[in-house]
Amino acid sequence: MMVFLVVVSLLPLVPSGQWWIRVWDFPRLQLTVLLVLPLSLLAIHAWRSRQCKEHKAWLAVIVMIAGWHAWHILPFTAVWATEVPTAQAEPDRPHPTLKVLTANVTFANDHYAEILNMVEQEDPDILLLIEVDSALNEGLASLDEEYAHRVGEVREEGLGIVMWSRIPLLEKGVEHLVSERRPSVFATLDMPEVGPVRFIGAHPVPPGLLERNAANDDEERQDSRERDAELMLIARHVQKDPDNRWIVAGDFNDVAWSRTTKLFAELSDLKDPRRGRRLLSTYHAERPWWRYPIDHMFVSDGFHLIDIDRVRVQGSDHFGILTTLTAARKDQAKPEASEGQEQEAEEIVEEGEADAAESGAGVSEQ
Incomplete structure (x- = not known):
């Protein structure tokens, strides 16, 4: 599953107009949520078999993919700077x-x-x-x-x-x-x-x-x-x-x-x-x-x-x-x-x- 999530997350980087490539631009929020599953499975496996380098490597992959999606999504949240200024109320000078x-x-x-x-x-x-x-x-x-x-x-x-x-x-x-x-x-x-x-x-x-x-x-x-x-x-x-x-x-x-x-x-x-x-x-x-x-x-x-x-x-x-x-x-x-x-x-x-x-x-x- 993790391999699939990595592939579809990066697939839109391919310079192609093919619909089955471009549609993966859409569900970045959903793909980020889906990362919770492999992260949970990784945590359970690491707890049962003790930590190892493979666990750290997969954790790094999950964090990087989550960060890649967040880079696209965060500009549309309050943590980012606005592009269109907020109108200021001016009772004495109302604007159209x-x-x-x-x-x-x-x-x-x-x-x-x-x-x-x-x-x-x-x-x-x-x-x-x-x-x-x-x-x-x-x-x-x-x-x-x-x-x-x-x-x-x-x-x-x-x-x-x-x-x-x-x-x-x-x-x-x-x-x-x-x-x-x-x-x-x-x-x-x-x-x-x-x-x-x-x-x-x-x-x-x-x-x-x-x-x-x-x-x-x-x-x-x-x-x-x-x-x-x-x-x-x-x-x-x-x-x-x-x-x-x-x-x-x-x-x-x-x-x-x-x-x-x-x-x-x-x-x-x-x-x-x-x-x-x-x-x-x-x-x-x-x-x-x-x-x-x-x-x-x-x-x-x-x-x-x-x-x-x-x-x-x-x-x-x-x-x-x-x-x-x-x-x-x-x-x-x-x-x-x-x-x-x-x-x-x-x-x-x-x-x-x-x-x-x-x-x-x-x-x-x-």
Whole structure:
């Protein structure tokens, strides 16, 4: 068992987009807990047969693997420094606030009334719902009366994504960055007293998902390359317009500590409000011992955090993420990714686009 735990803990270091390698990025917390078993067995064996060098060697391996996982997880606890500053109350100088709720509602979810009640209770300024199919779109039609502005694409099979906004939109559109099956929402909010705020809502394909290959009509497990490429392309959009404030949110189908998500943050210079605060794992909502932080909210400088928390979404296997921000001074700094990071991102995009084209879903084939 110990050999297995060592192998799967280090497997994500392999530079590959294969889904059966990338999925081991996800359960680092669970793998850390599993280390209790070999540690207990080792302690029992050492007590019965007296200590020996082999026991010390295995103990060192267990400690190193536990430390390796902790290095990934601890930045999302209170022991770490925060990336997004906490907003300071200034009663004499109130700052504009923005409340954003993003949730994967899970397609075929028919708990329309409960979802509408949740939205009414949380009362976000911006609402991003993922996996909106035609039935959900119809069941949540009253949102169009509550929110004056809307942008998105309704699709079946968990591929839809829609954003509702009370804040006027200067620009809005839907883009298919890597795969014609996967829409992303792009909008520019005209935030009162602040000015333009660029917003992207995304839902890249998860590694390991069984999807039909349009090129050969077979079902195949999806590798991580399309997902990784989409995140790199979103980072490029931010890089090209660093002077504006940015919010990027959605179900990334990638954990907060993965190399891909870290590279996305480094390229875009966007910050994760959870760092230095809480992990806020969002999937799977019904399986507490098998949860990962795959739903995200990234912001540029120019925002401070008032609050961030999970929200129960009835009928969904995801928690939503509710974030309340306040505007702050923007430093106008440009992202400073290294040449090596830029090259890595370029290779990821090329591989992802090649994978999409191979499956018959490349955007050039529309």
